[in-house]
Amino acid sequence: SYEVALKKRRAYVHPSVELYYDKPLMIVEGKKQYLFDEKGRRYLDAIAGISVINCGHCHPKIVKATTDQLNTLQHTTTLYLNNMYTNYAEKLLKTLPKKLDTVYFVNSGSEATTLAMNMCRTYTNNWDMISLRGGYHGMGASMGLTANSHYKQPLPQGFGIKHVRSPNPYRGPYLEDDPNMVDKYVNEIHDLIQCGTCGEVAGFIAEPIQGVAGGIPLPKGYLKKAFEVVRKAGGICIADEVQDGFGRTGTMWGFQKDEDGLEPDIITMAKGIGNGFPLGAVVTTKEIANSFTKRFHFNTFGGNPVAMAVGNAVLDVIEEENLIENARVLGKYLKGKLTKLMDKHDVIGNVRGKGLMIGVELVKDRKTKEPGCQITLDILENMKELGVLTLIAGVYSNVLRIKPPLCITKEDADFIVDVFDEAIQ
Numbered sequence: 289s290y291e292v293a294l295k296k297r298r299a300y301v302h303p304s305v306e307l308y309y310d311k312p313l314m315i316v317e318g319k320k321q322y323l324f325d326e327k328g329r330r331y332l333d334a335i336a337g338i339s340v341i342n343c344g345h346c347h348p349k350i351v352k353a354t355t356d357q358l359n360t361l362q363h364t365t366t367l368y369l370n371n372m373y374t375n376y377a378e379k380l381l382k383t384l385p386k387k388l389d390t391v392y393f394v395n396s397g398s399e400a401t402t403l404a405m406n407m408c409r410t411y412t413n414n415w416d417m418i419s420l421r422g423g424y425h426g427m428g429a430s431m432g433l434t435a436n437s438h439y440k441q442p443l444p445q446g447f448g449i450k451h452v453r454s455p456n457p458y459r460g461p462y463l464e465d466d467p468n469m470v471d472k473y474v475n476e477i478h479d480l481i482q483c484g485t486c487g488e489v490a491g492f493i494a495e496p497i498q499g500v501a502g503g504i505p506l507p508k509g510y511l512k513k514a515f516e517v518v519r520k521a522g523g524i525c526i527a528d529e530v531q532d533g534f535g536r537t538g539t540m541w542g543f544q545k546d547e548d549g550l551e552p553d554i555i556t557m558a559k560g561i562g563n564g565f566p567l568g569a570v571v572t573t574k575e576i577a578n579s580f581t582k583r584f585h586f587n588t589f590g591g592n593p594v595a596m597a598v599g600n601a602v603l604d605v606i607e608e609e610n611l612i613e614n615a616r617v618l619g620k621y622l623k624g625k626l627t628k629l630m631d632k633h634d635v636i637g638n639v640r641g642k643g644l645m646i647g648v649e650l651v652k653d654r655k656t657k658e659p660g661c662q663i664t665l666d667i668l669e670n671m672k673e674l675g676v677l678t679l680i681a682g683v684y685s686n687v688l689r690i691k692p693p694l695c696i697t698k699e700d701a702d703f704i705v706d707v708f709d710e711a712i713q
């Protein structure tokens with residue numbers, strides 16, 4: 289029962305594994321875009337396991353691929369050949385620009401980031417990595433790149449990792465209406481390289497649309513210019529697609545958002561790649577991959593046959609069900625309706641995002657933009673009571689993240705907006 293589960297959770301589970309909501313929620317079942325609690329109450333899942341369940345919960349095709357593979361071969365080792373592994377590698381790489389032709393499978397986003405960082409350092413023979421303040425790239429060895437103070441408070445910054453100001457067209461200091469906004473933010477990378485790294489850079493990492501920072505799309509043209517500056521200083525460039533990838537943002541990859549031919553040197557993936565099954569990947573060029581073979585790197589579970597079968601089915605579902613287009617169209621619709629609510633509610637400071645990766649920033653005062661942290665918490669709780677699950681994000685914890693499965697319908701989008709409207713009232 290609920291009470292027993294709560295008691296056991298408090299007794300046995302590490303307190304750092306947080307529980308959400310005043311009255312914690314118990315979830316017993318998931319189907320498509322819905323979750324069900326122990327009393328059978330249905331919730332619209334507008335967070336999708338934190339940008340993971342892109343294809344919907346318990347998708348029959350993915351469930352079948354998983355169970356079929358479990359019945360055939362669960363695990364051996366990547367030291368042997370396996371068709372599932374190589375066929376999926378080929379299929380995944382087909383979704384990317386041609387030069388990104390080599391993949392290393394891991395189990396999570398943090399592992400992907402750590403490996404990508406090590407590849408940058410090995411390939412360039414430089415040490416310094418640059419990431420954006422407010423960005424999130426993982427825990428463990430990748431934690432230094434996570435420049436969001438919530439997640440690293442008592443721990444020291446990773447050695448050889450520098451943070452640069454993240455573009456924020458809403459909060460500034462350089463704002464959307466400044467025609468030189470992008471150049472000003474990019475200049476800060478330039479200055480950091482000159483003053484903080486002796487001009488030698490191993491790599492730069494960014495989420496094209498920042499997730500944990502609060503659904504902030506990097507301004508158009510920023511990444512292209514940032515990559516130029518970093519490459520000029522000898523570094524290579526990583527797009528962290530852990531949250532953005534697999535159709536979430538209305539394109540297959542977040543870095544494709546500006547349609548300007550941007551090509552990262554390394555891409556990290558996790559979350560949506562396995563629709564809930566632990567899987568991650570680092571994709572790069574042959575040249576960068578080959579340089580890394582002078583180090584020993586091994587991963588016991590990465591690339592296990594079940595994960596490969598799941599990944600394979602996820603790509604099929606995304607294509608067969610036109611999920612990328614749905615994310616694009618419904619994302620635009622949802623963002624439009626949420627933006628319209630600004631006429632009615634002064635607490636909505638900013639609505640932003642791409643596809644079904646939307647952030648709604650709540651403020652006490654629209655002019656001063658003072659973060660409305662308590663309002664955000666209250667709305668989160670109210671929305672749960674009204675049947676919609678979301679999550680809080682942003683460096684001030686005043687952003688509601690709306691990231692439902694990509695299979696939602698127009699009616700679901702309307703429901704999210706109606707519930708948000710009512711929750712504010």
Ligand code: PMP
Nearest residue numbers: 396397398424425426499530531
């Ligand atoms: N990168 C990004 C952009 C993320 O959002 C996350 C997780 N929130 C990670 C990396 C780390 O992924 P994981 O939790 O699977 O280690």
